[in-house]
Structures are given as C-alpha cells and as structure tokens.
Amino acid sequence: MTFRAFMQRAGKSAIRRIAVLLVLVLAVGGCDRSPPLTLVRAVAAGVPALSPFFDEHRGLGHDQAIRPSIGRGSLQQGDTPGLYGGTRETSVCDVAKLKAFLTDPANHRKARAWAAAPDITTDRIPGYLDRLTPVLLRHDTLVRNHDYKKGKATPFDSLLQAGNAVLVDEQGLPAVKCSCGNPLRPFAGDTNRVSVKFGNGSRKWEGYERSSVVAVRPAPRKLERLALVDVTDPARGIARPVGTTGGHDESFDAGRRRAVPDLRGATFAEANRMLTGQGLAVGYAGKARPADDAQVTVSDPPAGTRLRFGQYVTLSTTDGTPSGPSGPGTSGAPTAPPTTSPSPRSSPPSRTPKAPPSSSAPSTSAPSSLPPSSLPPSSSAPPSSPAPKTGSTATGAPATSSAPPPPPPPSSAPVTTSAPPPPSTPVTTSAPPPSSAPVTTSAPAASEPVSSGPASSAIT
Numbered sequence: 001m002t003f004r005a006f007m008q009r010a011g012k013s014a015i016r017r018i019a020v021l022l023v024l025v026l027a028v029g030g031c032d033r034s035p036p037l038t039l040v041r042a043v044a045a046g047v048p049a050l051s052p053f054f055d056e057h058r059g060l061g062h063d064q065a066i067r068p069s070i071g072r073g074s075l076q077q078g079d080t081p082g083l084y085g086g087t088r089e090t091s092v093c094d095v096a097k098l099k100a101f102l103t104d105p106a107n108h109r110k111a112r113a114w115a116a117a118p119d120i121t122t123d124r125i126p127g128y129l130d131r132l133t134p135v136l137l138r139h140d141t142l143v144r145n146h147d148y149k150k151g152k153a154t155p156f157d158s159l160l161q162a163g164n165a166v167l168v169d170e171q172g173l174p175a176v177k178c179s180c181g182n183p184l185r186p187f188a189g190d191t192n193r194v195s196v197k198f199g200n201g202s203r204k205w206e207g208y209e210r211s212s213v214v215a216v217r218p219a220p221r222k223l224e225r226l227a228l229v230d231v232t233d234p235a236r237g238i239a240r241p242v243g244t245t246g247g248h249d250e251s252f253d254a255g256r257r258r259a260v261p262d263l264r265g266a267t268f269a270e271a272n273r274m275l276t277g278q279g280l281a282v283g284y285a286g287k288a289r290p291a292d293d294a295q296v297t298v299s300d301p302p303a304g305t306r307l308r309f310g311q312y313v314t315l316s317t318t319d320g321t322p323s324g325p326s327g328p329g330t331s332g333a334p335t336a337p338p339t340t341s342p343s344p345r346s347s348p349p350s351r352t353p354k355a356p357p358s359s360s361a362p363s364t365s366a367p368s369s370l371p372p373s374s375l376p377p378s379s380s381a382p383p384s385s386p387a388p389k390t391g392s393t394a395t396g397a398p399a400t401s402s403a404p405p406p407p408p409p410p411s412s413a414p415v416t417t418s419a420p421p422p423p424s425t426p427v428t429t430s431a432p433p434p435s436s437a438p439v440t441t442s443a444p445a446a447s448e449p450v451s452s453g454p455a456s457s458a459i460t
Contacts, residue, residue, distance in 0.1 A: 038157055038189035040142065043177075044202040045163035051147035051154070053114055054101060054181030061093040061134075061165045061178020066231050067207040068162035069138045071214045072283020072312040074191035076139075077272070078172015079219035079227075081279045082254075082310020084135035086228040086238045090246035092165045093134035093178035099126055101181070113153045117146050117183035118175065131243050132167035132175055136231055140208060142187035142194065142215040143174050157187060159196050159213060161205050163231075170242055171218035172226065187215040192287045227279065229254055229310055237309055257306035260299060260313055268294045268317050275313055283314035290317040 043049070045063035048056050066085070076083055086092070102111045102125050111122045120128055137160055145158035160166070165178035174184045191213065198204045228238040237254035240246065258278050263271040269292035272282045284290055285300075294317035301313065 037193050037195040040157045040159045040194045040196050042159050042198045042202045045161045047201045049180040051149050052180030053148045056179050063165050064163045066163040068140045071139050071212045072314050075289045076214045077219050080281050081227045082229045085138045085231040099129045117153045133242050137162045137164045139214045144185035146183050170222040191215045254309035260305045262303035263296045263299050266296050271296045279309045281312045283312040285316045
C-alpha cells in the first residue's frame with residue numbers, strides 16, 4: 001500500500017511538472033507573436049523584368065544609375081520635396097508609346113489585365129495615363145509590383161532601386177514602371193518587417209541600406225506640380241507640372257539654403273506642411289510614423305539651421321491620438337466643434353481681425369504645398385513662417401495665450417463654454433496657421449504658387 005501511494009503521489013507530481021512546463025511554453029510562444037516578415041523581390045535599375053507587359057527592347061523607358069538617397073523615416077508622402085528626381089531629357093518614359101500599346105485592339109487582353117491593377121476599365125486607360133508624370137526614384141522604394149502571367153496581372157511586393165524610371169499619379173504615388181510598363185500600387189505591408197530577396201540579375205547594389213528604404217503614401221491632396229531634383233545636377237531643381245513629360249519644366253535653385261522653422265508645439269501634420277512649404281523633407285525618430293496630432297518637441301537640426309532643398313528635418317514628438325490615414329483630416333477635425341464657439345466670442349471683434357492678418361501674412365510665404373515654385377522666393381519668409389506658428393499670440397504657446405481671452409468676455413455662463421473656446425481660440429487667433437492657413441494655403445499651394453509668381457521667381 002505504501003509503495004502504491006508513493007507511485008500515485010509521484011505520478012501527480014510529474015503531471016503537475018508537465019502542466020507547468022506546458023504553461024511556460026505557451027506563455028513564451030504567446031509573447032513572440034510578431035507579424036511575419038514580408039518577402040520582397042529586389043528590382044535593380046536597368047535590369048529587365050521577368051514577365052513584362054511591354055517589350056523592354058522597344059524603348060518605353062530608361063532607368064539611370066544613381067546612388068540611393070538616405071531617408072529619415074520609412075513612410076514618405078508623395079509631395080515630399082526631393083523625393084523624386086528628373087533630368088533635362090524628356091525621354092525617361094514614353095507615355096504616348098505605352099498608351100498606343102494598351103489601346104491597340106491586338107493587345108486587348110493585356111490591356112484588360114493591366115487595367116485590373118489600378119482598378120479601372122480599359123476605356124479609362126488613356127485618361128489615366130494622361131494624368132501620370134515621369135520621374136526617377138531617388139530612394140530605394142517599396143511598391144506592389146505586377147508581372148504579366150497567363151493573361152493576368154500577378155502582384156508581388158518589390159523593392160525598386162533608386163534610378164528606376166516610374167510614372168507617378170496626382171498624389172505622388174508610383175503607378176507604372178516605365179521600362180516594362182508594369183503597373184504599380186502602394187506597398188501595404190509593414191515597412192519595418194521586410195525580407196529583401198536579391199537575385200535574377202538584381203544583385204545587392206552599391207549604397208543599399210535597409211534603414212533607408214521607403215514606401216510612399218499619398219499626398220494629402222492632388223498636386224499641380226512635382227518638386228524634383230536634377231539627378232545630374234543636384235543644385236538644380238525641377239518644377240514639373242503633373243501630367244507632363246518634361247516639356248514644360250521650370251528650373252529653380254535647389255542649392256539655395258532655407259532656414260528650418262521653429263516647429264516646437266506644432267502638430268506633426270502642421271510641421272509637415274510647414275517643412276514641405278519650405279522645400280524641406282520630413283523625417284521622424286523611431287520606426288513608426290507619428291500620428292498627425294502628435295506634438296513636435298524637438299527638430300534635428302534645430303530651428304534656424306539652413307539646409308538645401310529636399311534635405312531632411314527629423315522630428316521628435318509626443319504621443320498623439322491615432323487618426324485616419326489622411327494628415328489634413330486630423331488637423332481639420334478639431335475645427336469642427338469650435339465653429340459654434342466663435343459666436344459667444346463675437347464681443348471682442350477688435351482682437352479677432354488683428355490675429356488673422358498677422359498670421360496670414362507669413363502663411364502666404366511659408367506654406368506653399370508645391371515646394372519648387374514657392375521655395376526659392378520664400379527664402380526670406382521661413383524665419384517669419386514659424387513666428388506665426390509659435391509667436392503669433394502673446395506668449396507663443398497657442399494654448400496658454402488663447403486660454404486667458406475666453407475667461408474675461410464670458411463672466412459666468414461662458415465659463416462652461418470656456419472649455420470649447422480654448423481649442424476655438426487658436427482657430428481664430430493663432431490656430432489659423434495650423435488648421436485654416438495650412439489647409440487653405442497647402443491646397444492653393446498646389447495651384448497658385450505653382451502656376452503663378454513663385455514659379456517664375458524660382459527660375460530667376
């Protein structure tokens with residue numbers, strides 16, 4: 001009996017040990033549930049596609065050998081100054097030849113497969129191509145590529161080497177690989193979890209750095225022009241109207257230095273617009289792109305530093321509340337509630353008119369969404385641009401300067417509504433730059449500064 005009891009106790013003890021081990025194994029396994037790596041096929045510049053839509057020997061497009069630029073953040077907007085390059089030549093991509101090929105009845109099967117990638121019908125191909133613009137990649141860029149196999153467009157994730165000629169759409173997204181005509185779509189995976197496969201003629205190229213690989217997200221709004229850097233002469237900038245192939249390019253001085261504005265206290269979306277308007281690229285610290293409403297605490301290099309067109313300013317931010325994928329939507333959202341608060345504050349009209357003029361003056365010079373045309377002329381404006389951002393109010397901090405005004409006008413009842421005014425106060429005094437000014441100036445920026453004065457002044 002004693003031996004049997006001992007064996008029973010030993011058996012229970014072993015079972016308990018096994019149970020504990022199983023729990024530990026499951027716990028450890030549960031902690032390491034990181035998403036799998038995305039396999040990405042490398043595509044070097046000048047290397048023929050494995051399954052092209054278009055015969056590459058017919059000269060549809062021409063890649064160039066350039067060294068990849070070093071990025072500061074794996075997600076870049078399509079309107080980032082200097083994201084793309086160009087040359088004085090207009091034969092980077094023959095859009096007319098691609099259009100003729102895809103509209104030829106003999107190629108209807110290919111045209112139908114091609115149109116499936118951008119999700120359009122074959123009759124819309126000509127209009128779609130007319131809105132695309134040829135550029136050269138200046139960064140190693142992640143895209144969703146497509147081969148032509150068995151009568152269909154077969155998607156695969158791809159890393160295009162800098163120097164690949166591509167057509168980009170009205171929001172700056174790569175849409176077609178020029179040399180082979182293969183359609184492109186945005187990369188949808190985690191840019192920080194990719195495994196690049198080199199081979200099939202695309203060996204690891206000189207200058208490749210995993211940390212500098214980028215993926216392009218759409219610009220907040222449709223662009224009128226693209227701000228390019230001449231890959232053969234980095235001191236020359238190119239303002240290329242969207243939907244043109246180089247015949248209407250205008251030059252500007254990309255080597256002229258422009259000052260980094262004071263961005264402390266601005267939201268990431270606001271800082272993005274200000275830097276883009278100055279012709280500077282936006283970088284960020286860390287792997288994840290900050291939320292649009294995250295507040296900027298530090299910029300590197302600091303305010304006042306003078307940089308060339310397209311150079312990066314890295315921003316450090318506080319944590320923001322994640323919002324939609326659209327940058328402008330975030331800054332615009334807060335303005336909706338405050339629209340009802342200005343009515344109580346209508347009593348101090350003298351204060352309201354004064355603020356807008358002071359902020360509107362600099363806003364017209366600093367934030368111009370189309371960098372190339374507005375950048376050169378706004379060289380003197382940069383310093384004033386940040387001023388309205390942080391100093392247009394009495395203290396320079398929108399929140400503190402706007403908070404005092406509300407209490408005086410409303411005596412008792414308004415105290416309850418004084419909570420809304422703080423956000424609304426910035427809207428009427430110092431907030432115009434972030435919410436209304438940037439939004440309204442960035443939209444015009446795509447049209448007014450680009451097509452009017454700034455463009456011509458940029459050339460001079």
